[in-house]
Amino acid sequence: MLTIADQTFSSRLFTGTGKFSSAKEMESALIASASELVTVALKRVDLKGKDDDILQHLKHPHINLLPNTSGVRNAKEAVFAAQLAREALETNWIKLEIHPDPKYLMPDPIETLNATEELVKLGFVVLPYIHADPVLCKRLEDVGTAAVMPLGSPIGSNKGLRTIDFLEIIISQSRVPVIIDAGIGAPSDAAKAMEIGADAVLVNTAIAIAENPTHMAIAFKMAVEAGRMAFESKLGAQTHYAAASSPLTAFLDEEF
Amino acid sequence: MKSFNKVFESYNWDDTKASIYDKTAADVERALRSTQRSLEDFKALISPAALPYLEDMAQMSQRLTLDRFGRVIQMYIPLYLSNECNNICTYCGFSYDNKVRRRTLNPMEIMQEVAVIKEMGYDHVLLVTGEANQSVHTDYFKKVLDLISPHFAHIAMEVQPLDVADYETLIPHGLNTVLVYQETYHQDDYRKHHPKGKKSNFLYRLETPDRLGQAGIHKMGLGVLIGLEDWRTDSFFTALHLSYLEKQYWQSKFSISFPRLRPFSGGLEPKVVMNDKELVQLICAYRLFNSEVELSISTRETVTFRNQVIKLGITAISAGSKTNPGGYQVAPQSLEQFEISDERSAKEIAAMIRKQGYEPIWKDWDRSLIQKSC
Numbered sequence: 301m302l303t304i305a306d307q308t309f310s311s312r313l314f315t316g317t318g319k320f321s322s323a324k325e326m327e328s329a330l331i332a333s334a335s336e337l338v339t340v341a342l343k344r345v346d347l348k349g350k351d352d353d354i355l356q357h358l359k360h361p362h363i364n365l366l367p368n369t370s371g372v373r374n375a376k377e378a379v380f381a382a383q384l385a386r387e388a389l390e391t392n393w394i395k396l397e398i399h400p401d402p403k404y405l406m407p408d409p410i411e412t413l414n415a416t417e418e419l420v421k422l423g424f425v426v427l428p429y430i431h432a433d434p435v436l437c438k439r440l441e442d443v444g445t446a447a448v449m450p451l452g453s454p455i456g457s458n459k460g461l462r463t464i465d466f467l468e469i470i471i472s473q474s475r476v477p478v479i480i481d482a483g484i485g486a487p488s489d490a491a492k493a494m495e496i497g498a499d500a501v502l503v504n505t506a507i508a509i510a511e512n513p514t515h516m517a518i519a520f521k522m523a524v525e526a527g528r529m530a531f532e533s534k535l536g537a538q539t540h541y542a543a544a545s546s547p548l549t550a551f552l553d554e555e556f
Numbered sequence: 557m558k559s560f561n562k563v564f565e566s567y568n569w570d571d572t573k574a575s576i577y578d579k580t581a582a583d584v585e586r587a588l589r590s591t592q593r594s595l596e597d598f599k600a601l602i603s604p605a606a607l608p609y610l611e612d613m614a615q616m617s618q619r620l621t622l623d624r625f626g627r628v629i630q631m632y633i634p635l636y637l638s639n640e641c642n643n644i645c646t647y648c649g650f651s652y653d654n655k656v657r658r659r660t661l662n663p664m665e666i667m668q669e670v671a672v673i674k675e676m677g678y679d680h681v682l683l684v685t686g687e688a689n690q691s692v693h694t695d696y697f698k699k700v701l702d703l704i705s706p707h708f709a710h711i712a713m714e715v716q717p718l719d720v721a722d723y724e725t726l727i728p729h730g731l732n733t734v735l736v737y738q739e740t741y742h743q744d745d746y747r748k749h750h751p752k753g754k755k756s757n758f759l760y761r762l763e764t765p766d767r768l769g770q771a772g773i774h775k776m777g778l779g780v781l782i783g784l785e786d787w788r789t790d791s792f793f794t795a796l797h798l799s800y801l802e803k804q805y806w807q808s809k810f811s812i813s814f815p816r817l818r819p820f821s822g823g824l825e826p827k828v829v830m831n832d833k834e835l836v837q838l839i840c841a842y843r844l845f846n847s848e849v850e851l852s853i854s855t856r857e858t859v860t861f862r863n864q865v866i867k868l869g870i871t872a873i874s875a876g877s878k879t880n881p882g883g884y885q886v887a888p889q890s891l892e893q894f895e896i897s898d899e900r901s902a903k904e905i906a907a908m909i910r911k912q913g914y915e916p917i918w919k920d921w922d923r924s925l926i927q928k929s930c
Contacts, residue, residue: 319626322915343709343922346679371925373807381925402809403802403848456624509622 302499304477305393305425305446307364309336312494313524314366314479316504317354318344320513327357329507333517339366339395339502342381347388355389366427368395374408375415382419394419395449396428405455409436413443420444429481432463437470437478448474449502451482452493456505458485461492471497487516487523494527495535557770559763560800567796569742573789579603588612593845598795601841602788610837617840617869620847627914630850630872631902632680632712633673636881637661637700639891641686643753645739647781647817647824649879649893650686652753656891660691663703665886670707672884676876676902679709679919682735684879684893687716687755694722698729705730710921712777716754717764723771730923735777736764737813740784741793745827749784765797769805774926776801776808777852782835783817783826791838795845802846811850811872812842818856818894832861836868843869855896862898862905866912875905 302309315335320326330338338358346352358365367385372378375398382394396419398412399405412428413436419426425446430436432450440448450470453459460483461467471478477499484490490501503520510516579600587597588609600606601613638660641650661669673681683700685692697715705711712733713726723734740746743758750756768776778797780790798810814835817826830838839851852872853865862873878884880892900908906916 319628320915321627321913322910343925344917344920346919347922347924369925371921373926377925384922384924400807402807458623505623505626508626 302477304427309500310334311336311521311524312500312528313490313521314339314500314502315507315517316502317341317358318504319508323353323357325513326354326508329513329517330358330363331360332514333507333521334362335517335521336362337364337366339368339504341368341370342385343371345388347384364393365389365391366393366395367391368397368429370397370399372398373400373411374398375411375418378411378415379418379422382415382424383422386424392423393425394427396426399429407431407451409433412436413439416440416445417443427479432466432470434466434469434473437474441475445476447477447479447499449479449481452480452489453483455482457483458506459483460485460489461496464492464496467493467498468496487519490520491523491527491530494524495530497531500524557763557766558804559766560797561759561762563796563800564741564762564793567793569789572792573786575599576603576788576792579605581605581608584609587844588616595792595796595799595845598841598845599792601844602791602838606837606841607833610833610840613840613844614836614868617843618867620843621869621871624847625871628917629866629870629909629914630680630917630920631678631906632682632710632852632872632874633676633678633902634682634684634714634874634877634879635666635669635673635704636684636879636883636893637666638685638688638692639881639893640688640691641753642689643687643755644751645753645755646749646751647784649891654891659881659887659890660685660688660696661881661886663699665882666700666703668885669882670704674707677906677918678902680712680921681708681710682712682714682874684713685715687753689716689754692716694718694725697726697731701726701729701731705923709919709923711923712775714777717761718767720767720771723768723773727771727773727926731773732921732923732926733775733777733811734768734773735779735811735813736761736768737777737779737781737815738762738794738797739781741780741790741797742785745785765801766804769801769808773808775811775850777811777813779813779815781815781817782830783828786828787830787834787838791841795842798846798849809850810848811852813852813854814838815854816856818897835861836865839865839869855898856894858897859900863908863912866909866914873905873909875900876902 311334314337317340369378369381398408427447429449437448453462479500480493480498481502485506507516576599583600584606587600639650640658714735746758850871855877880890909916
């Protein structure tokens with residue numbers, strides 16, 4: 301079980317709602333994924349009406365909504381968007397996304413830190429999307445983040461864990477759950493993320509743009525479970541040399 | 557002020573045109589193999605030498621678009637506010653010398669039009685006017701934005717170029733996007749097509765995206781009017797402009813449109829006719845050159861073409877459009893800017909999009925996301 305703030309999750313696969321060919325197909329894939337935390341962009345949903353098409357298809361008892369602030373460019377906008385989400389969707393959980401660069405959607409570390417600090421004070425459970433920056437992760441912990449969500453590679457790129465060296469450092473020293481977000485393109489990437497000790501992964505594009513999103517969601521579900529099981533079973537360390545069955549220094553312990 | 561003009565001045569139209577037409581099959585193949593495509597690659601992809609590779613380009617364009625945007629198409633609709641115009645543009649129905657009745661919608665009429673647009677399901681609207689600075693000016697736009705912004709998630713504008721201060725004024729009132737087409741980057745032809753009015757100032761228009769960037773606009777749309785000049789050369793300059801702007805104004809988003817010259821009252825025959833195959837080539841070339849830029853197609857295009865192009869790289873489409881002020885409800889017979897080709901309703905277009913395995917997206921922005929920072 302994974303615990304973030306006061307919430308426990310059986311599934312370590314978190315999902316997104318963008319890029320699907322229909323709300324119905326999205327619903328089918330998300331159910332198949334068994335995901336219990338699903339992020340939804342504030343800019344995509346109708347915050348005034350209660351009959352929004354995306355939200356209608358996410359009404360399942362096991363699905364918790366994680367509104368995200370995609371589209372905002374600074375801390376001030378992010379805090380406002382989070383307050384809007386809390387009111388409209390009745391959740392104090394927020395996936396904080398501040399990417400002033402619309403081309404590669406690179407997260408702004410300074411604004412993200414400032415917004416996290418402010419949102420925590422306002423009672424939010426903050427899950428910030430960030431670059432794989434170990435120091436930033438520690439700074440976010442210090443201001444009370446509920447988890448960190450470092451990217452594996454540029455968002456939507458499907459390139460996998462290009463930042464793995466930094467992810468390993470983040471995981472090794474984190475006091476809060478580490479959710480690898482962005483860039484995971486194949487179930488094997490998700491399995492790898494879990495094997496190195498990530499607490500969860502968030503996958504959207506790789507599922508949404510698959511030829512068969514529902515089957516791909518199942519593949520990711522299985523990969524995340526396999527990766528986690530491997531991590532908990534303690535994978536053997538990699539070595540570049542053979543471990544001799546007759547050690548060359550064994551004679552030192554022998555009595556002469 | 558930083559300006560694209562400095563970059564533009566370092567290029568010569570005729571030399572640029574020749575370099576595009578000189579591209580060979582080997583240049584095209586190199587461009588197709590490349591992972592980071594340069595402006596020279598873009599030239600190869602829009603050159604006649606690339607036509608035999610159209611299917612390859614289409615397959616790659618589809619894949620790149622799916623990866624970046626998914627199976628979704630954004631829906632938008634124009635709202636023509638005024639057909640008053642002091643410019644003479646040889647290709648435009650609103651041209652000053654076109655002696656027909658003019659009108660600018662008042663607040664009540666605007667809301668009547670808004671009601672019809674909302675009924676169609678739209679949340680993204682594009683406000684369009686001619687250029688008549690006595691009646692359609694920054695104060696008018698401010699009032700219109702205040703009036704309609706509670707009803708739309710995203711508001712774009714295609715009006716006369718304004719100064720930085722004007723754009724800065726309008727953003728807090730709900731302006732998200734500005735479209736400003738250069739029409740043609742060929743300076744002499746530009747003068748021929750715009751003999752009178754403020755629009756005759758080529759440089760002021762050329763530098764409008766710079767002013768938008770400096771004002772901090774969220775998204776800007778570029779494009780040329782296809783038919784005025786050699787479309788390959790004009791499109792190269794658009795790509796050059798896009799590349800420059802992306803580096804200068806890294807916080808702005810960009811879109812490209814492909815308006816082909818359409819008939820209108822008192823019309824001009826296109827100097828250059830671009831066929832459907834060539835338009836597909838251009839759409840794919842832009843996608844291969846820039847996987848993030850939004851590509852938009854209007855109701856100028858035919859039913860068949862719009863049905864097919866959904867899967868090739870397009871990310872936004874208009875439907876049910878009227879190109880005259882009051883066209884939806886208030887004054888359906890008023891002067892239109894150009895004739896539309898695809899007369900299908902928004903509902904019919906949405907059904908067509910779904911049939912293609914894509915989802916029509918009515919809302920992909922929320923004005924409240926930026927309102928408080930202004």
